Amino acid sequence: MKGANYIDGRWVDGAVPFDTVNPSDLDEIVGHYSKVGEAEVREAMAAARRAQPAWGAFNMQARADILHKVADLIKSRAQDIGLLLSREEGKTLPEGVGEALRAAQCFQYAAGDVVRAQGEWYNSMRDGFNVLVTREPVGVVAAITPWNFPIALPSWKVAGALAFGNSVVLKPSSFVPGCAVMLAQILEEAGVPAGVFNLVMGDGRATGNVMIDEADALTFTGGTATGRTVLTRAAETMTKCQLELGGKNALVVLDDADLDLAVDIASNGAWIQTGQRCTGTERLIVTRGIHDAFVERMAKVAAGYRVGHALDADTQIGPVANAPQFNENLQFVVDARAEGAEVAAGGGAVEGRTRGLFMAPTLLVGTKPEWRCNQHESFGPIASVVMVEDLDEAIHAANACEYKLSSGIATTSLKNAERFRKASQAGMVTVNAPTAGLEYHVPLGGRAPSGYGARETGASTAEFFTESKTSYINHGAI
Numbered sequence: 001m002k003g004a005n006y007i008d009g010r011w012v013d014g015a016v017p018f019d020t021v022n023p024s025d026l027d028e029i030v031g032h033y034s035k036v037g038e039a040e041v042r043e044a045m046a047a048a049r050r051a052q053p054a055w056g057a058f059n060m061q062a063r064a065d066i067l068h069k070v071a072d073l074i075k076s077r078a079q080d081i082g083l084l085l086s087r088e089e090g091k092t093l094p095e096g097v098g099e100a101l102r103a104a105q106c107f108q109y110a111a112g113d114v115v116r117a118q119g120e121w122y123n124s125m126r127d128g129f130n131v132l133v134t135r136e137p138v139g140v141v142a143a144i145t146p147w148n149f150p151i152a153l154p155s156w157k158v159a160g161a162l163a164f165g166n167s168v169v170l171k172p173s174s175f176v177p178g179c180a181v182m183l184a185q186i187l188e189e190a191g192v193p194a195g196v197f198n199l200v201m202g203d204g205r206a207t208g209n210v211m212i213d214e215a216d217a218l219t220f221t222g223g224t225a226t227g228r229t230v231l232t233r234a235a236e237t238m239t240k241c242q243l244e245l246g247g248k249n250a251l252v253v254l255d256d257a258d259l260d261l262a263v264d265i266a267s268n269g270a271w272i273q274t275g276q277r278c279t280g281t282e283r284l285i286v287t288r289g290i291h292d293a294f295v296e297r298m299a300k301v302a303a304g305y306r307v308g309h310a311l312d313a314d315t316q317i318g319p320v321a322n323a324p325q326f327n328e329n330l331q332f333v334v335d336a337r338a339e340g341a342e343v344a345a346g347g348g349a350v351e352g353r354t355r356g357l358f359m360a361p362t363l364l365v366g367t368k369p370e371w372r373c374n375q376h377e378s379f380g381p382i383a384s385v386v387m388v389e390d391l392d393e394a395i396h397a398a399n400a401c402e403y404k405l406s407s408g409i410a411t412t413s414l415k416n417a418e419r420f421r422k423a424s425q426a427g428m429v430t431v432n433a434p435t436a437g438l439e440y441h442v443p444l445g446g447r448a449p450s451g452y453g454a455r456e457t458g459a460s461t462a463e464f465f466t467e468s469k470t471s472y473i474n475h476g477a478i
């Protein structure tokens with residue numbers, strides 16, 4: 001794969017070349033790319049500024065048709081995109097292809113948004129007046145994305161922004177820019193006019209600062225620490241912000257849970273996709289009566305996974321996506337042990353047939369809610385178990401963490417489920433389902449510091465990607 005930046009309809013090589021490596025096989029280079037400097041990022045922002053008014057006024061049907069075409073092209077190339085994703089990020093091939101198909105669905109949904117966009121009409125208290133509330137594009141959107149969903153995440157941001165008549169400059173994570181390059185190729189092929197969509201690869205802070213300063217709105221997904229930095233920067237220019245940030249999601253398992261189901265959803269949430277989902281389960285809060293049976297079953301499931309090269313047909317859990325994250329994960333377990341956690345499964349690296357970043361699905365037990373391992377996001381295949389006495393203590397433990405993204409409960413009691421759903425401070429709650437695994441037609445996001453500003457996807461898309469205008473019309477007495 002050789003991928004360039006895409007600025008004002010032109011493919012541009014930057015001055016600083018960089019390569020990506022396959023986390024399943026560190027001896028394999030996957031892509032050759034180049035980073036642009038601040039001047040080129042400014043050029044991309046200026047191109048987006050010039051192109052936006054015409055795109056905002058673009059014929060509604062024509063804009064929807066283009067987004068449908070993007071969806072069709074992504075679908076027709078889902079295998080290629082999924083393969084590149086697997087090689088660059090480390091998801092298994094079915095997960096990679098599945099993510100590509102999700103990206104196509106996001107564009108399909110956005111195409112519908114173009115023609116669904118609505119306003120409101122009010123009677124006025126003043127005789128002879130009407131009041132209209134309409135939505136207009138917010139303008140130039142800066143989109144900054146992390147490495148864990150290299151095609152779906154840029155797609156739902158770009159699709160939503162374009163649907164509502166905005167222009168976009170996208171900066172993907174330098175660990176996984178390949179899918180963003182493929183997306184840019186598809187947008188060009190589908191007929192998105194020059195300057196309406198731009199792709200820049202660059203260092204986070206330098207590139208990000210120019211984007212934040214020059215944009216009307218920033219849609220950012222990444223870690224909470226980075227989120228705080230970008231929010232501080234955005235305050236200077238009062239750039240509208242939507243931040244989707246870290247999580248430390250808790251699944252409560254009550255004595256009355258269906259044990260098979262509880263183990264199924266807990267293991268899915270904790271370890272599938274190598275635990276690299278912002279909504280993945282990192283804390284398992286389990287009542288005393290079911291604790292031992294649950295831990296025993298979870299340890300067995302963890303030990304039974306086939307961890308390995310993302311492209312091997314029998315692999316269930318691919319590698320950790322990059323070396324810094326891999327080292328952080330291993331250190332996380334060391335630190336957890338030091339504070340008293342016992343390792344019931346996994347805990348370290350796994351040998352593979354290639355030189356990859358393979359880590360065993362890990363289960364920590366005997367932990368306390370206030371320990372670092374239950375407060376600090378690990379973002380890997382690691383879950384820690386906290387034993388509690390009852391639902392009250394479980395609710396308290398689940399909420400006793402600064403992150404507030406997703407949470408869940410396994411119970412056969414409707415009453416317990418409803419109590420938890422209401423008491424949870426997370427932005428998303430699941431009942432008898434994994435804390436991860438979201439749909440594109442409903443809002444996604446958490447409360448601060450897991451999120452800030454309007455939620456993403458579904459009906460929230462319009463809230464973030466438009467500005468509302470209230471108009472008083474004096475048509476005179478009729």
Ligand code: NAD
Nearest residue numbers: 145146147172173204205208222223226244245246247278
């Ligand atoms: P990260 O914060 O390190 O980087 C995210 C993006 O920000 C990258 O493109 C990076 O280059 C850029 N960046 C870095 N410094 C910047 C700066 N000063 N200004 C502007 N941009 C800057 O995150 P990551 O390691 O790529 O991703 C993992 C994190 O993302 C985890 O914390 C995870 O929970 C979070 N995440 C959250 C959601 C959600 O919806 N809440 C979804 C996916 C991932």
